[in-house]
Amino acid sequence: MSTLFVRTLREDPVDAEVASHRLLVRAGYIRRAAPGIYTWLPLGLRVLAKVEAVVREEMNASGAQEVHFPALLPKEPYEATGRWEEYGPNIFRLKDRKDGDYLLAPTHEEMFTLLVKDLYSSYKDLPLALYQIQTKYRDEARPRAGLIRGREFIMKDAYSFDVTDEGLAASYQKQRDAYERIFTRLGLEYVIVSATSGAMGGSRSEEFLSPSPIGEDTFVRSAGGYAANVEAVVTPVPEAVPYDDAPAAHVEDTPDTPTIDTLVALANAKYPRPDREWTAADTLKNVVLALVHPDGRRELVVVGLPGDRDVDLKRLEAAVAPAEAEPAGDADFAAHPELVKGYIGPKVLGPQGAVVETESGDKVSAIRYLLDPRVVTGTRWITGADEQGRHVFDLVAGRDFSADGTIEAAEVRAGDLAPDGSGPLELARGIEIGHIFQLGRKYAQALGLTVLDENGKRVVVTMGSYGVGVTRALAALAEANNDEKGLAWPAHVAPAHVHVVATGKSAEVFEAAEAIAGELVDLGVEVLYDDRPGKVASPGVKFADAELLGVPIVVVVGRGLADGLVEVRPRVGEAQQVPVADVVRVVTEKVEALLA
């Protein structure tokens, strides 16, 4: 500790919102270089190397072969798959001195596809799985939470190549198994949830989430075993409702009801329902949104959903990817005077509204109207009448209006039913530490990766893509293993197994401490030895540092030495006094137990 390049901080960094960020900076593991970009100090680098080693070992054990791609790549392969455009402002782009377009790769599907195309040509060469542990780049709009959402980060990305769909399913399962072993070995709790494929394309996709209140991903699970990212939750569609005896729709005066709450209150006061009170769920809310397509095109869309639910922008974006979505602005409303804010109804939307002709000559709705899947035929609604202060009642879906389609954009709520019938859902948050995709043939098709099959026929290869956020997994470990005093690493990833602290001023103490540290090192135990003289660091400072750094076992050599005793303090658990002659044995046994 007297020469180790580390300085612990007593104060939290001002920009740190979450425990892992706060503690990794305070304990001298990482240091901010730019927004979302970090420098690794010696202790951090040790932990990182251990996490990487686990990932590498399990990847090798799964039969995947390690390669390493550049981070700086030419535009062309990403243009061929459309991702150069789809990524929009989310990637770093640059030009070289010859004005060539390059990017800092956020992920490497294209390059792996081209490499396999370059080297392989027969079904006999497959299946193949390749991986790399490599620095990746994303120009995040809001880098946050330290290593959890950074702009330069380390990922393990793997790719599988198969001839058949069954082969892909088997390769996917192999990687899925390897991921379970990786996170188990790292000591990281995880949940596997169904996910959407997003901009990646492909069919099946699952995320590995580390449950954490600070996670950016919300997921749901049912007691019956269903688990999914909220973006992937599919709303169970109710049966259509008969509407033969439904009254005709009628427009009523509803002054000063720009919100659902005011509308429901007024409806109950002025137009009471005989059987029960009106609720927000009886209203049809029409939310105007703007989709921004990768080519910059802005498209207005209205989502119609029961008034007791809000639009979840992340679910909406997953449904419209690669477009991004945002609430419509004043300019959007100004361009569409038919949209009466607070009183928008189906009359001016979708098939009921104006029609425009596309470049290709198709006639489409001027404002695309998409309905929540719950708005099935026959359901009756109170909704806007497209006039200031007026709403229409008993407007029946399928009779009085229709839409251009449905969309999964409504928020998912605790208590909603799981789509597989396994019961009500509960919501939780998690950190995405892994994501696996059955890409299928999208990339191989776009880049011409084919092989000859048994019959000499050229077939397109089917691929999988499998990512572990290595630096993010480290942050998730820090997030899951800390207390008010500091970090508390699982032994497998701790920067050392044992932290030996010598306290006081007596030379005997330092000699004994050094001897213990030396013996432990000789036995293969990794030791951090706090040899700082008493005048540089008091016992209090040393204990606080040990707790902050989070090595799993602390050995204190101090005053007790006069009585032949040394204190062995697990970072989490009860301290014990141990005779100095036994300490190496006791500590070694504890380390072995932790590593077992």
Place this chain on the structure above:
Amino acid sequence: MSTLFVRTLREDPVDAEVASHRLLVRAGYIRRAAPGIYTWLPLGLRVLAKVEAVVREEMNASGAQEVHFPALLPKEPYEATGRWEEYGPNIFRLKDRKDGDYLLAPTHEEMFTLLVKDLYSSYKDLPLALYQIQTKYRDEARPRAGLIRGREFIMKDAYSFDVTDEGLAASYQKQRDAYERIFTRLGLEYVIVSATSGAMGGSRSEEFLSPSPIGEDTFVRSAGGYAANVEAVVTPVPEAVPYDDAPAAHVEDTPDTPTIDTLVALANAKYPRPDREWTAADTLKNVVLALVHPDGRRELVVVGLPGDRDVDLKRLEAAVAPAEAEPAGDADFAAHPELVKGYIGPKVLGPQGAVVETESGDKVSAIRYLLDPRVVTGTRWITGADEQGRHVFDLVAGRDFSADGTIEAAEVRAGDLAPDGSGPLELARGIEIGHIFQLGRKYAQALGLTVLDENGKRVVVTMGSYGVGVTRALAALAEANNDEKGLAWPAHVAPAHVHVVATGKSAEVFEAAEAIAGELVDLGVEVLYDDRPGKVASPGVKFADAELLGVPIVVVVGRGLADGLVEVRPRVGEAQQVPVADVVRVVTEKVEALLA
């Protein structure tokens, strides 16, 4: 080999000029992703990991601590030291989505300086040495020779921090010693040569060169032990010559003598010298060059040197760094009609020529005139008379003309004398695999890295910077270890120790080969096993692949097995027949000998 992700090529890649590039691609170690940017395939990555491990072990042994910096960095620190501008087009620059300026770091002096400033504050914290093994970027004008001059490459860069000059000298020596151990362990022949500091700044600097005819660096050495990069060679300055009885300068007609050769021939014919023939060394050649400064400013400079020597642009550039130099063009001559091409003399240059006033009010030569150090006072010259077809004879330096200074720009030639009196120089070429600098206080000063000394006084820290080109060292190893058949790795860095080849179709051969491979692996020997069936790869193909891949020991299990014999073929050396019962022992001993 039946599942390893490798395909060997029989043809040389078209863009490969040098053996290492050609063979690393053909043997499936690397693959080009873009100009000067390579992908590492499994075998290449193994060699790279071994090279990195040697570098890491020796760095740790030297007491340096490993950290890891981002590659993507904000402009500001590089602006503070002036390097953002000085690098000109040689670095990759980019903007993030918020229009912030970033670069892909070519080297990290600034970041290390700021990190130490961030954490340390006292002389007690020093000395300190930090290093990283990290991916670096340079937008080379002419990436070439595969890994030798790439645009994305791996470097180990280390930095030392000391309070005193003596401390810096000691830190420098420690790193120098570590470098000697690194290259020795890698089995890489090296020469340590004095070097210039270039854009890096600082005082002492040495390069580690791996002698190779394809090296980009020319260096000189004398039998007496002097060694230097040609850029760093200092010309021994001759004594001034008395010129009291020198005749007055006289201008003569020299029609059609635009070159030194034609001038010498005409002088000998028309104006013969009584004591001996005129030679090119009697003429003073004035070479017009344009310096391009980092801010884009273009400055004409004329270098005067003996006519038997040419200007060496690399030496010139080292002398004028960070400016770059190029021969003057037509536009330059058009702007200066006083420069009569082929007949330029001192009369219109430097102090003899026109004078201009700088922005700061200083009066300077309109065309800066710099002399080779050999042009000492009293030397007599034939040189241009600044008129078409006329030269001046007996023009005496110091009497008839002077200059704005001297410059080391003339080529160094075999037979030139070493500046330290150690005898004549010989020239050779080498690949720069390491470069160490005593930076001094330039970076610490610019970025405010100070500590309190013993007396509580704030002092600026002095730094050293130490680089090993990791990927380039690997290429240098390939360059030094190959023959017409392929690569021939030293055992320490080979992708495996033993390459077991099974030939033929009999199951016994494959069983025996697999058993041998398995026993070797159990003994800790790294084995590459060619298990490809006979119908996929013939014995000839397998032998050719083994020779191309370059594993140090090849074990052939084939026809001889029927007689109980296996062939052990060192990649370089004589094959021997070994009884199958002895082969594991024989091979293990050979491997141990190679690794010793």
